[in-house]
Amino acid sequence: MTDEMSTVLPPYRIKVVEPIPFLTADERRAAYAAAGHNPFNLRADQITVDLLSDSGTGATSAEQEAAAARGDESYAGARSWFRFRDEVRDLTGYPHVLPVHQGRAAERIVFSALLRPGQICVSNTHFDTTHANVELAGAHTLDLPCPQARDLDSDEPFKGDIDLGALADVLAGPDGDRVGLVLMTITNNGLGAQPVSMANLEAVAALCRRHRVPFLLDAARFAENAWLVREREAGYSDWTPRQIATRAFQLADGCLVSLKKDGLAPVGGFIGLRNAELYAVCEANLIATEGFSTYGGLAGQDLERIAQGLREVVDVHYLRSRAASTARLATLINEAGVDTVRPAGVHALYLNAGRLLPHLEPAQFPGHSLASELYLRGGIRCAELGSLYLGAVDDEHRLLQPAPFELVRLAIPRRVYTDAHLDYVAETLGRIAKDPERVRGYRIVSAPALLRHFKVRLEPIA
Numbered sequence: 001m002t003d004e005m006s007t008v009l010p011p012y013r014i015k016v017v018e019p020i021p022f023l024t025a026d027e028r029r030a031a032y033a034a035a036g037h038n039p040f041n042l043r044a045d046q047i048t049v050d051l052l053s054d055s056g057t058g059a060t061s062a063e064q065e066a067a068a069a070r071g072d073e074s075y076a077g078a079r080s081w082f083r084f085r086d087e088v089r090d091l092t093g094y095p096h097v098l099p100v101h102q103g104r105a106a107e108r109i110v111f112s113a114l115l116r117p118g119q120i121c122v123s124n125t126h127f128d129t130t131h132a133n134v135e136l137a138g139a140h141t142l143d144l145p146c147p148q149a150r151d152l153d154s155d156e157p158f159k160g161d162i163d164l165g166a167l168a169d170v171l172a173g174p175d176g177d178r179v180g181l182v183l184m185t186i187t188n189n190g191l192g193a194q195p196v197s198m199a200n201l202e203a204v205a206a207l208c209r210r211h212r213v214p215f216l217l218d219a220a221r222f223a224e225n226a227w228l229v230r231e232r233e234a235g236y237s238d239w240t241p242r243q244i245a246t247r248a249f250q251l252a253d254g255c256l257v258s259l260k261k262d263g264l265a266p267v268g269g270f271i272g273l274r275n276a277e278l279y280a281v282c283e284a285n286l287i288a289t290e291g292f293s294t295y296g297g298l299a300g301q302d303l304e305r306i307a308q309g310l311r312e313v314v315d316v317h318y319l320r321s322r323a324a325s326t327a328r329l330a331t332l333i334n335e336a337g338v339d340t341v342r343p344a345g346v347h348a349l350y351l352n353a354g355r356l357l358p359h360l361e362p363a364q365f366p367g368h369s370l371a372s373e374l375y376l377r378g379g380i381r382c383a384e385l386g387s388l389y390l391g392a393v394d395d396e397h398r399l400l401q402p403a404p405f406e407l408v409r410l411a412i413p414r415r416v417y418t419d420a421h422l423d424y425v426a427e428t429l430g431r432i433a434k435d436p437e438r439v440r441g442y443r444i445v446s447a448p449a450l451l452r453h454f455k456v457r458l459e460p461i462a
């Protein structure tokens with residue numbers, strides 16, 4: 001029915017709602033100053049539209065809540081565990097499944113079992129906690145994004161791909177023996193929410209087989225990647241998103257999945273594996289650190305919500321409307337005079353703050369300045385992905401090495417905001433873009449050594 005219409009309808013209507021706060025400009029200024037000018041330190045009740053993360057922030061469905069009410073909270077062998085396990089097995093094809101409380105627990109458990117000190121984990125791009133957990137295992141990360149990813153303005157369809165030539169060179173080169181794992185992040189969250197093509201995953205699988213290196217997926221957004229494959233890659237237009245996702249899982253030896261994204265759940269994750277020996281080592285670690293292997297830190301009600309969520313997330317109507325909503329927001333923002341990383345992905349848009357605010361040096365953190373302005377003008381919370389997050393600073397917090405780009409991520413929670421909320425975001429950006437030189441830079445006042453962006457405190461430059 002909707003196929004012939006230009007309006008793309010979400011396949012649901014709203015039954016339960018939650019009020020959002022509206023603060024005055026003075027209240028926002030005071031709240032932001034008290035938060036050390038860091039959006040992570042704001043209280044959620046000081047925010048009108050929260051685009052800080054798409055992780056664990058989605059709305060659940062009536063079916064998910066009905067399933068949750070049937071959750072079996074038995075310590076071991078709960079009914080809910082079997083429903084969860086069967087759903088994951090059916091989706092991924094992996095015989096061994098371990099539940100965890102969230103994605104980074106899966107990273108810690110698998111990397112500590114698989115990686116030895118001095119080894120290298122190669123990826124299209126490691127997410128920040130993934131990078132941290134590789135390092136905690138004593139190994140090192142190597143990101144090999146494809147060259148197309150460097151051009152923020154091109155409409156290349158699969159800028160999330162790994163650079164296959166560079167991967168082949170590393171595997172065949174002097175460091176080849178040190179590669180302990182190849183990890184493909186789908187979609188590539190660290191790099192503009194760009195998807196990875198099936199052709200790229202197939203080629204990675206072949207290279208890993210040839211060099212006998214384990215190949216895992218970091219598949220937090222497996223359904224959104226499948227949707228973009230269906231839309232953009234030749235040969236997949238008549239596959240269902242679920243078939244594409246299953247094919248992607250089947251190309252790898254296993255996966256780490258944060259279910260706070262495409263699990264449509266507030267909490268959860270899993271490890272999927274083919275190898276029984278690796279599974280046994282991971283299971284022992286899981287029992288010692290997360291919980292027994294039939295719940296892994298999750299409640300029976302969580303397992304039920306997720307099992308149902310995994311069905312809903314691959315629905316064509318859901319994915320089409322989510323992708324259309326993000327693409328529509330990108331168009332509005334571009335028309336308002338702000339460039340975004342192209343092409344638009346699904347879970348987030350990345351604003352080119354460096355281009356909008358050329359009067360600010362990287363050392364004045366233009367991405368952070370734009371994110372701050374969105375809060376101060378509109379109560380909109382989002383996160384910088386630029387020199388504040390990725391740049392190198394000295395002990396006095398002076399910027400030594402800027403990030404390659406000064407971006408701001410607008411992450412879109414699943415099934416939470418209507419197009420009217422997103423129109424408001426675009427309008428606020430349009431107002432900022434009319435007078436960009438009014439936007440002030442920031443300097444760091446204090447910052448922790450690790451994962452700086454979470455706890456940093458800043459002040460505006462007069």
Ligand SMILES: Cc1ncc(COP(=O)(O)O)c(C=O)c1O
Pocket residue numbers: 055102103104105127129130185189218220258259260268269
């Ligand atoms: C690509 C990717 N991998 C791993 C994680 C970690 O997952 P979690 O936040 O559930 O620990 C995230 C979270 O945002 C992610 O985006």
